Amino acid sequence: MARPTVAQLKAWIRDDYDAAALGWERHMAPYFRVPAERLVTDLAPQEGDRCLDLACGTGLIARAFAARVGADLVAASDISRVQVRQARSALERGGLSRIDVAVMDAESLDYPDGRFDRIGCGFGVNHFPRPLVALREVHRVLAPGGRAGFTVWGSHSPALRVRFDERLLELVPAIADVADSPLEIEFGRITSRYGNPRTLAGVMTEAGLVDVERRSHRFTVDHVDAPRYVDAMLSRAERDLREARLGDRERAEVRGALVAELSSFPREAFVMRRAYHVLIGARPIA
Numbered sequence: 001m002a003r004p005t006v007a008q009l010k011a012w013i014r015d016d017y018d019a020a021a022l023g024w025e026r027h028m029a030p031y032f033r034v035p036a037e038r039l040v041t042d043l044a045p046q047e048g049d050r051c052l053d054l055a056c057g058t059g060l061i062a063r064a065f066a067a068r069v070g071a072d073l074v075a076a077s078d079i080s081r082v083q084v085r086q087a088r089s090a091l092e093r094g095g096l097s098r099i100d101v102a103v104m105d106a107e108s109l110d111y112p113d114g115r116f117d118r119i120g121c122g123f124g125v126n127h128f129p130r131p132l133v134a135l136r137e138v139h140r141v142l143a144p145g146g147r148a149g150f151t152v153w154g155s156h157s158p159a160l161r162v163r164f165d166e167r168l169l170e171l172v173p174a175i176a177d178v179a180d181s182p183l184e185i186e187f188g189r190i191t192s193r194y195g196n197p198r199t200l201a202g203v204m205t206e207a208g209l210v211d212v213e214r215r216s217h218r219f220t221v222d223h224v225d226a227p228r229y230v231d232a233m234l235s236r237a238e239r240d241l242r243e244a245r246l247g248d249r250e251r252a253e254v255r256g257a258l259v260a261e262l263s264s265f266p267r268e269a270f271v272m273r274r275a276y277h278v279l280i281g282a283r284p285i286a
């Protein structure tokens with residue numbers, strides 16, 4: 001297969017998040033909640049501001065916006081239908097069903113010009129095949145003087161994760177075919193593009209955003225023990241497991257073997273310090 005087209009890559013990413021979405025609230029939200037709150041604090045929305053959670057997943061940033069400006073002024077969108085469905089149920093459970101959640105591609109937003117005063121995008125921009133196209137859309141839907149913020153992870157590959165990946169590959173060799181596919185390789189290439197936040201700052205400036213600033217933060221996520229860590233990582237690998245056609249019994253065996261393998265790690269290995277960067281830029285007033 002030649003290098004995937006933008007449409008193929010987007011469809012692949014959408015399917016990947018459709019598969020991961022069911023476990024997102026339970027297993028992935030602990031990773032994303034603290035940076036979501038931080039991004040909204042750094043964006044400092046004021047009373048009356050219209051806010052957008054872009055590439056919203058299950059809407060953690062939308063919830064943080066709503067706590068400040070009220071649900072009526074908040075919108076959220078994501079390319080994954082299943083993430084959007086999960087976001088709607090989570091928001092409903094939290095009494096926030098008035099947040100408007102839609103399926104939308106960040107590179108082609110269905111919002112009018114100048115609609116939002118604040119846009120928060122948590123760990124999404126590194127999934128857009130053409131980030132400049134998406135950031136021009138952000139610039140278009142921002143009101144003059146409005147601010148947009150993007151979070152990206154700092155580098156991180158703890159021994160625990162390396163061991164998980166190696167052992168999963170030994171247990172489910174078919175995953176290697178998925179991992180070596182041109183789409184997975186291209187996905188790896190685009191998601192690692194903003195390891196250096198200066199690259200993202202440059203694209204933000206090219207899209208017309210000004211006063212671009214970076215803030216670096218750290219937080220700790222505690223996975224508690226091997227079973228919880230394995231369940232979280234397997235929920236993110238859901239698509240690969242489906243493609244490898246694992247039945248329920250095989251899945252349970254794989255899970256048991258992974259838990260046994262990682263149980264030799266000390267308690268502190270499950271407590272992870274994560275670094276991330278928040279980049280904020282504004283649409284010029286004139």
Ligand SMILES: C[S@@+](CC[C@H](N)C(=O)[O-])C[C@H]1O[C@@H](n2cnc3c(N)ncnc32)[C@H](O)[C@@H]1O
Binds near residue numbers: 032036077080083107
């Ligand atoms: C790492 S998740 C982060 C989710 C959420 N922002 C959070 O902080 O929990 C990345 C999200 O980007 C979404 N995404 C990927 N490509 C997208 C695109 N082109 N347009 C909109 N959303 C996209 C995925 O579906 C996924 O929900």
